[in-house]
Amino acid sequence: VNVDDLLRDTLREQAAEQPPAGPGFADWVLAVRRRRRTRRLVTVVAAAVAVAAVAVGVPLLDSGKRTSVRRAWWAGTGRAPTRTSRRRAS
Amino acid sequence: MDAEGLEGFRDFVDNRSSALLKTAVLLSGGDRHAGEDLLQNALAKAAGRWQRIDEPEAYVRQILYRQQVSRWRLKWRRRELTVAEPPEGARADADASSAAELRVVMREALSRLTARQRTVLVLRYFEDLPEADVARLLGCSVGTVRSTTHRSLARLRVLAPELAALGPADAEFRSSRDHSPVEVRP
Numbered sequence A: 001v002n003v004d005d006l007l008r009d010t011l012r013e014q015a016a017e018q019p020p021a022g023p024g025f026a027d028w029v030l031a032v033r034r035r036r037r038t039r040r041l042v043t044v045v046a047a048a049v050a051v052a053a054v055a056v057g058v059p060l061l062d063s064g065k066r067t068s069v070r071r072a073w074w075a076g077t078g079r080a081p082t083r084t085s086r087r088r089a090s
Numbered sequence B: 001m002d003a004e005g006l007e008g009f010r011d012f013v014d015n016r017s018s019a020l021l022k023t024a025v026l027l028s029g030g031d032r033h034a035g036e037d038l039l040q041n042a043l044a045k046a047a048g049r050w051q052r053i054d055e056p057e058a059y060v061r062q063i064l065y066r067q068q069v070s071r072w073r074l075k076w077r078r079r080e081l082t083v084a085e086p087p088e089g090a091r092a093d094a095d096a097s098s099a100a101e102l103r104v105v106m107r108e109a110l111s112r113l114t115a116r117q118r119t120v121l122v123l124r125y126f127e128d129l130p131e132a133d134v135a136r137l138l139g140c141s142v143g144t145v146r147s148t149t150h151r152s153l154a155r156l157r158v159l160a161p162e163l164a165a166l167g168p169a170d171a172e173f174r175s176s177r178d179h180s181p182v183e184v185r186p
Helices: A003-017 A025-063 A083-089 B003-027 B032-048 B056-069 B071-076 B087-091 B099-111 B115-126 B131-138 B142-159 B161-165 B170-178
Strands: none
Touching: A003 B003, A003 B099, A003 B115, A003 B142, A025 B003, A025 B032, B003 B032, B003 B056, B003 B115, B032 B056, B056 B115, B056 B131, B099 B142, B099 B161, B115 B131, B115 B142, B131 B142, B142 B161
């Protein structure tokens, strides 16, 4: 006997020893598939909600910040700044 | 899937799941639970496009084989089964003279191969498929199938030294003839 024959015999013997699949195997597979689809759907919805929350929330948080506004040097003087006065001010 | 497709799927699973499970268990190295898991995944994938499949059995078998050697699955599963004792020590006291004992030794060695090596051997020696068909099913070249077969048989001999006393496998014999040194004349 060579390795080929022994390997073939071993695999056939091992396969022959296997008891048949249970009667409800199809329903079991379908239930698993249903469960996976539900889980996938929940994951997609959760990811979409998270993305939307970030997209809406980040600009809202950013708009709440106070920006420092400096009063213009010529405000209240009653005259618009000329090119010369603007250069002097800078 | 509509009611008719569901009925067809149930019929297919009832009629063919035992045969498919045998292959799945062999691919999993004799682990019944891993085999059931493999078959369940393959059937769940096939159920998704059941009404568009022309040959359900060929389709499910291809998923089984490809899934077993897929990179993602290999990442999750350990590539080799690790045992506490080294293989030589495990069988040192056993008299491996009879064919039945050699088959036990072979079975242990098979369970310790990588998933890819075992898949190629199952396709070549259990399903009796030619190298070209194995290559098509696994999505690789014929050369890869040939080299994997050769390496797997060599690995079996390392894992089970009792097999060294047996004659060379045909695949190894052909392979050694193909790579025989050629006399080079100046």
